[in-house]
Amino acid sequence: MNILIEHNPSSIRxxxxGVMSWPKWSCQPGKYALVFEEKETCYLVKGQVKVYPKGSLEFVEFGAGDLVTIPKGLSCTWDVSLFVDKHYKFDPPT
Known part of the structure; x- marks a missing residue:
């Protein structure tokens, strides 16, 4: 699946x-079908998520305090169990 999770990165990292200057996005608990057109890096301030790649029963779970890198092209379902508040940025196209 190639989702990279860095648990509890240091405040220096x-x-x-520049995470706190990134835009913010939030969502209520529920299931969301998403397609990542670009590589995204996000930092969860709040929340808990299970990510299921399209067509798979396997999942990756992350939550508050995690720095997550999601690969370009990933089609997935976010199963949000706790309200999500995150900072995010997309890598520029190459």
Whole structure:
């Protein structure tokens, strides 16, 4: 699935990345079908998510305090069990 999760990155790492200046996105609990047109890096301030790639029963789980990199082209379902509040950025197209 190639979703990379860095659990509890240091405040120095977050500062170096400029995470707190990234846009924010939030959503209520529920299931959301998503397609990532670009590589996304996000930092969850709040929440808990299970990500199921399209057509798979396997999942990756992450939550508050995690820095997550989602690959370009991933088609998946986000099963949000706790309200999500995240900072995010998309990598520019190559």
């Amino acid at each position: 977050l500062s170096d990345l």
